[in-house]
Amino acid sequence: MKLVNLIALALLLGISPAFAHAFLAKSDPPVGSVVHGAPKMLVLSFTEDLEVPFCRVAVSDSMGMNDAAGKPQAVPGHPNELMVPLNIQMPGKVSVIWHALSVDTHKTQGNFSFTVTP
Amino acid sequence: MLLDDAVLRAIMRGLHITGSFVLFGNCVLQGWLLPAPVKPWVQARLRVISQGSFAVLFIAGICWFVLQTVDMSGAQDAGDIWQALPVVAGSTRFGGLLIGRLVGFTLAALALWLGWRRGAAVLAGAALAAEGWLGHGGAMPGPVGTLLLGSAVLHLLSGGVWLGSLPGLWVGLRGLDMAQAAVLARRFSPLGVVCVIGLLLSASVQYLILIGSPAALLNSGYGQLALLKMSLLLGLLALAAVNRYHLAPRLPMGDELARRLLLRSVVAEMALGLLAVLAAGQLLQLAPPAMAAMLGQSGG
Incomplete structure (x- = not known):
């Protein structure tokens, strides 16, 4: 009955409904x-x-x-991450629009921005 | 187009899972449940079930692969699709796993043909369980993902053994001597109970993680489809209970009426089971309520 114990543990830990699609968790540079x-x-x-x-x-x-100075690349050892080489020419607001495909074949998309100062 | 691409993908996925269930269940039935000696009439029909289920899972699997490739790559014409196919096959988990699973099922069918029934069941079970890595649990990191993945594997194997062995069970109950049919029903009964427990436990985990609340069950498309699947499961449970406690115990007494009623009940179970698996194929394409509201969000 290990599964029952796991369910009980999940309840005790207050597991909330999960994100079963790929959503942006964080960005570097950070959002905003x-x-x-x-x-x-x-x-x-x-x-x-x-x-x-x-x-x-x-x-x-x-x-x-x-x-962007190239296509998104995988981050070795981090299958949930993407890296994009940048070639930012001038300071100001930088807009990012992403389209992600998770390994369970679901698509998501979103956008955000950050600001570059000299 | 007559059918929406997503609906077509869901149908192909559902048919692929149905064929996988039946091949696996048929291997289990022949490996552990069927009393020897098996009449040629029964043997011939079990062979047809194995070949038919393999054909369905293979053809539907290929169709699912192509349709998913179109969706992943955004391909517009045959040339685009042709270019995307090797990328999906070689560079994605979906492609690698689906092709690997088709190879596993092919080996299982070959092993069954050679008479290695239990080896075939192990191969088919492994290929069926690997489907779990193509679902939400396979993509989510951390303990919640592991819990969901474990529940998906349990759900697949329980459903495969129970629902997948029904066509072979029907053939056995129909074609075997009454004494052998009674033995088959007696052996199937405890296995069915284990599968029901496995299905209920895994469904509870999935409800907890992917749906989360009764309101989400009623107010979202995903929840309503899950509710339909649960209703079908309840119907299956009711039929299984009648079979186990009312009809199967009458077989050892040579009750022909009980055998006929049991055959009808198994047909009804197969119909409900097919609907439940097709509903599961559609469910796997949808966003669970927990994150549906976040689709199209503006960053993280």
Whole structure:
């Protein structure tokens, strides 16, 4: 009856309904943050493991210029993370639009921004 | 298009799981439950069930693979799909696992053909259990993901043994001598109880983690479909209880009426079981209520 014990443990620990799709858990640079100097890399962490070849991330500045210097790449040892090389030309607001595909084949999407100061 | 892509994918997934259940259940039935010697009439029909279930799981699996590739890659035409297929096959968990599972089922069918019934059951069971890694639990990290994955594997194996062995059980009850049919029913009964416990436990875990509240069960599409699946399970339980406590005990006394009623009851169980598995195929495509409201959110 180990499973019964596990269920009881789950109840005791107050497990809430889970995120069974890939949602953005955190970002580096963080969502809505102000960073000094242009970061070279954007790292996105999700609530589920990802199918990286089918994830897309668009990064653009306030003029709509592309700030991504390449496609999203897997982060070794972190199957729930994506990294995107950046080439930010000018300070200001940077917009990020992401489309994620989790390993259970579900699609999610979202967007956020952060600000770069000189 | 006549059917929405997502509905078509769900149907193919449901048919693939149905075929997987029946091949696995048929292997279990032949490996552990069927009393020897088996009449040629029964043997021939069990072979047809094995071959038919393998064909269904394989063809539906291939269709699911192609449809999922189209969805994952956003392919617009045949050329796009052709380019995306090797990427999905070689670089995604979905592709690798689905192809690996099809290989596992092929080996199981081959083992059954060679007469290695219990080996075939182990191979088919492993391939069926691996389906769990294509669900929510397989994608979620941490203890909650592990708990959900464990419940999915338990759910698949319990459903596979119980529902998957029903066609073979029907053939055995229909074609065996009354004494052998009584033995078959007696052996199936405790296994059915174990499967019911497994299904109820795993369904409870999934309810707790993916749905979370009675309100979500009633107010979301996912919850309503889960409710339908639970209702079908209750119907299956009622039939199983009648079979176990009312009809099966009358077989050793040579009661032909009980055998006929038992055969009808097993047919009804198969119909309810098929609906439940097809509902599960659709359920696996939907966002559980816990996160449905977050779809389209603006970041984290």
